[in-house]
Amino acid sequence: MSTSFSCKAFGKWILAGEHSVLRGIPALVFPIRSRFLELDYQAGPQALELHLEGDHGQELQLLVWGVLEKACEMKKFSRNELKGSLSIKSSLPVGAGMGASAALCVALTRWLGFLGYVEESEFYEFARNLENLFHGESSGVDIAVALSGTGLRFVRDGERKDLETQWKPRWYISYTGKRGVTVDAVNKVKELIAKDPTRGHRIDQEMREAVELAQKALLWNSPEAQAQLIDAINQAGQCFEQWGLNEGAPAKHIQWLRDNGAIAVKPTGSGGGGYVLSLWTSEPSPEVLKELIPC
Incomplete structure (x- = not known):
């Protein structure tokens, strides 16, 4: 098994559908490729070390541990089982509506998938449940676009279709x-x-x-x-x-x-x-x- 892992999750912006998406209305959502969260992991014998970098990395200090505690609770394992060095670099401001919390939840879900705690088929639902920590009730729209990295027409508990465009506004x-x-x-x-x-x-x-x-x-x-x-x-x-x-x-x-x-x-x-x-x-x-x- 590889001893290192890395992934990237983009921020997002929504063209239309906010709030109403919670009640079954479609939303049109796009990744913003110039703003993202990057996770790098190196296995090691030591208790998990966290390194935060980037313009908005330090804003994640408390959030990362909170999300990991929730993940451990959901999958019934101890955080002490997590070893090695985890680096997270972020250009996504927290609490600004650009999908920072979703990007964090998706990146950590992918990493836990690499470690064998989460099946790939579970990624969307697992990350969405993690994001409930931030929103109380996550529609899943931010999670969907952070996972796909493409523009989507999203319906809660329904379709997640790639959004085709014929011109660039x-x-x-x-x-x-x-x-x-x-x-x-x-x-x-x-x-x-x-x-x-x-x-x-x-x-x-x-x-x-x-x-x-x-x-x-x-x-x-x-x-x-x-x-x-x-x-x-x-x-x-x-x-x-x-x-x-x-x-x-x-x-x-x-x-x-x-x-x-x-x-x-x-x-x-x-x-x-x-x-x-x-x-x-x-x-x-x-x-x-x-x-x-x-x-």
């Missing part, structure tokens, strides 16, 4: 300046639905329409496709408005992007902070571009 994500807390955003939406189920259902259906419109736009290589994509992004953004997840720093950042020429903008992820997606007809100015991450 000029789109970016950018940080609002405020961290988003996924579990808080999820609970805010659930509270709205509990208080007004009819309104909650209507917003979910509006998000479903945005998802279908966006997917059609990506499959249709014509001048009209961009207009469709603008409508889809704006409609998905309106769902966040209705959920109350655009207030404060996200609203200011969205307005700043529009003022600088973005033709459509919406939060990507849980909202309430984190990242937003913006679509452009031409390349933004250098001052704006330095704040953007290409999708």
Whole structure:
């Protein structure tokens, strides 16, 4: 058996379907290849040593041990059985909606698979259960894209199909300046639905329409496709408005992007902070571009 192992898990951004995905609405999700978590392992006789590197590696200090404890509990083995040296390098900020927790759960699941604790056929469900530590209730969408490394049309407890695109929009994500807390955003939406189920259902259906419109736009290589994509992004953004997840720093950042020429903008992820997606007809100015991450 090999004594070393390495793997990479990408961050993600979501075009449409956030929150509603928990209630069976499809989501369109893509990996962001410039931001990822890299795991390297070297077997050894010593108690497991953890080394954290990269721009956001240190943010994982407490999270790694918490996830490993959960994994040990799920598979009924002791953490003392884990030996050697584990290095994790991350360029994914934690709590920003870029899928850092999913990337960590997927990388650790793959590593535990290498060690023989988890079967490959279990990877998705095992990693999703680990991610429940962060979200309370993981839809699995972040886990799915971190495992596949490809754009997906994702349905909870259902399809996970590669997402085909016929053209490349000029789109970016950018940080609002405020961290988003996924579990808080999820609970805010659930509270709205509990208080007004009819309104909650209507917003979910509006998000479903945005998802279908966006997917059609990506499959249709014509001048009209961009207009469709603008409508889809704006409609998905309106769902966040209705959920109350655009207030404060996200609203200011969205307005700043529009003022600088973005033709459509919406939060990507849980909202309430984190990242937003913006679509452009031409390349933004250098001052704006330095704040953007290409999708």
